[in-house]
Amino acid sequence: MSDIVPVFLGADLNCYNFARAFHEAYGVESYAFGRYPMAPTKYSRIVHFTTVPDMDNETTMMRILKDFAAQHTGKRLYLFGCTDDYAAMIIRRKAELPEYIAPGPAADLYTTVQKKAEFYEVCDKFGIPYPATKVLTAPVDAAELSEEKLGFGYPLIVKPSSSVDYWKFPFDSMKKVYTAHSADEAAEIVRTVYASGYPDKMLLQKMVPGGxxxxxxxxxxxxxxxxxxxxxxxxxxxxxxxxxxxxxxxxxxxxxxxxxxxxxxxxxxxxxxxxxxxxxxxxxxxxxxxxxxxxxxxxxxxxxxxxxxxxxxxxxxxxxxxxxxxxxxxxxxxxxxxxxxxxxxxxxxxxxxxxxxxxxxxxxxxxxxxxxxxxxxxxxxxxxxxxxxxxxxxxxxxxxxxxxxxxxxx
Missing domain, CATH: 3.30.470.20 (ATP-grasp fold, B domain)
Structure with a gap:
């Protein structure tokens, strides 16, 4: 019997895909914690899911993971986040979780590459091309988003630099990314996102053709x-x-x-x-x-x-x-x-x-x-x-x- 115990934060397809890999390789079942059950892992015999309504609270996360580790002493515990938010929480606190093997990056890298605007700065150093991008730190008038001032044309892509922060401020018309066909539309999208309370940078990006x-x-x-x-x-x-x-x-x-x-x-x-x-x-x-x-x-x-x-x-x-x-x-x-x-x-x-x-x-x-x-x-x-x-x-x-x-x- 293997001493490997995979632990996941989240219950989505990410979790099931990885849990299946563990089951195929070692015949082990996985454990998962999240705010609510999700279809990909429902009724699964290879993923044991526990609902924790405030699992996205770091204090709660630490308590749950510490308790789980105490119940599985002598086991090799592997810890993974299945969403940006959960992954970020683990990255920030993994130094306090020595009971787990959590193969994520060091905490100082979180602010360096997790946010798209900062990631592009790193890309520049290594010759990694990315779409032409305009970075905003606050809403602006449509006049500031003309094709002449941007250096590229419409339609274009509008998206948050920090997806972790973005999803913490939900609103009715929320999308993962947006397409703007005019300066007025781009300015309105940016205003709407910032009005939700989102605190980080917004990106306007040249659309790369193709489906x-x-x-x-x-x-x-x-x-x-x-x-x-x-x-x-x-x-x-x-x-x-x-x-x-x-x-x-x-x-x-x-x-x-x-x-x-x-x-x-x-x-x-x-x-x-x-x-x-x-x-x-x-x-x-x-x-x-x-x-x-x-x-x-x-x-x-x-x-x-x-x-x-x-x-x-x-x-x-x-x-x-x-x-x-x-x-x-x-x-x-x-x-x-x-x-x-x-x-x-x-x-x-x-x-x-x-x-x-x-x-x-x-x-x-x-x-x-x-x-x-x-x-x-x-x-x-x-x-x-x-x-x-x-x-x-x-x-x-x-x-x-x-x-x-x-x-x-x-």
Whole structure:
């Protein structure tokens, strides 16, 4: 019986993906704590979830984790945050949690790279390109946001620099990112966000042309000494399009990681920063071949992290076996696998690049396909879980038809 005990803060798909990796690798069940249950982990036999209404309070978090550690003495406890907020809490307090292996970055890196405006300053030092960006610290008149003053045109993207702070101030029209088609619209979005109480910088960003299929996701794992030990590239087929889910990956085809021109620059940046743990990068390729732009870094494994495990790099094994093994190899994933958490047919229907669809279909036909929620050991003799998963998959058809309709749909 393994002495490994994975502990997660959060109950979303991120949690289930990682818990599944631990179960596949070591046969262990995971424990999770969060403010409320969520569909991806409901009725699961591999994730034991406990509702803690104020789990986002650091005092509560520390009490829960200390109590859990006291109940599991002699075990190897691995701790992960599944949202930006939970990851940030762990980063800030992990020095006070010596009972856990929490493979996240040091607290001082939180203010250096977690916020997009500051992250772009670091990118400049390592030759990592990102979209042309205007940084705001307060609302401004529309006249200040003309194309002439910005240096780039409309439509453009408006988003908060700190997503952790942003989600703490909800309002009715809240979205993960916004598209502004005029200076007046951009100014109004910025005013609305700041009126909510959001305290940090806002970014106006040149829109990189191309749909979801122009996106790439790169996941890296850095060991305890700050050495990058593994990197895996995914080519996005389709993203979610609900207001709060916009930008979350729904289907990915893994690709040869070495083929991404920015891989070495990113590796050098992570090692120069002495980054530890998982990092996750959103990248977009414009219509100009080889023109890749980094959007942001997540200081944790991404929500779609199972694409890495599906590609042959089990995330749990990376943590358990490479965290402090004194190795210096850096493995770049080169396997091609079709990963999805929506039904495969949704991915095939809504992906705009026909060549990418053909590749995904070929991978599926060859048995190189994984769906996060269709995990036989968790579904077998578990009819309530089975029904819950089928309902989650069924609802995706309506979600995409509602929020991302194809021409001619009604």
């Amino acid at each position: 979801d299929d122009h996106m790439r996701v790169l996941t890296a794992f850095s060991d305890k000494s700050g050495k990058v030990r593994a990197m895996c590239l995914g080519h996005t087929m389709i993203e979610e399009h609900t207001p709060h889910g916009l930008g979350n990956h729904a289907a990915i085809v893994t690709e040869d990681t070495a083929a991404l021109p920015l891989v070495e620059n990113i590796r050098q940046m992570l090692e120069a920063c002495h980054y530890t743990g998982f990092s996750n990068f959103d990248i977009k390729c414009s219509d100009e071949p080889g023109d890749f732009r980094v959007f942001e870094i997540n200081l944790r494994q991404g929500r779609s992290n199972y694409y890495v495990t599906a590609g042959g790099m089990n995330l749990a094994r990376l943590v358990v076996e490479k965290w402090d093994d004194n190795g210096d190899d850096c493995v770049l994933n080169r396997n091609e696998v079709f990963w999805h958490h929506v039904p495969a047919q949704v991915a095939f229907t809504y992906t705009e690049d026909p060549a990418l669809v053909r590749k995904a279909k070929a991978l599926k036909a060859a048995g190189k396909e994984k769906c996060s929620l269709l995990y036989a050991p968790d579904l077998r003799w578990n009819p309530v879980r089975y029904a819950c998963v089928l309902e989650q998959l069924r609802r995706q058809f309506k979600k995409f038809k509602t929020y991302y309709p194809k021409p001619g749909q009604n």
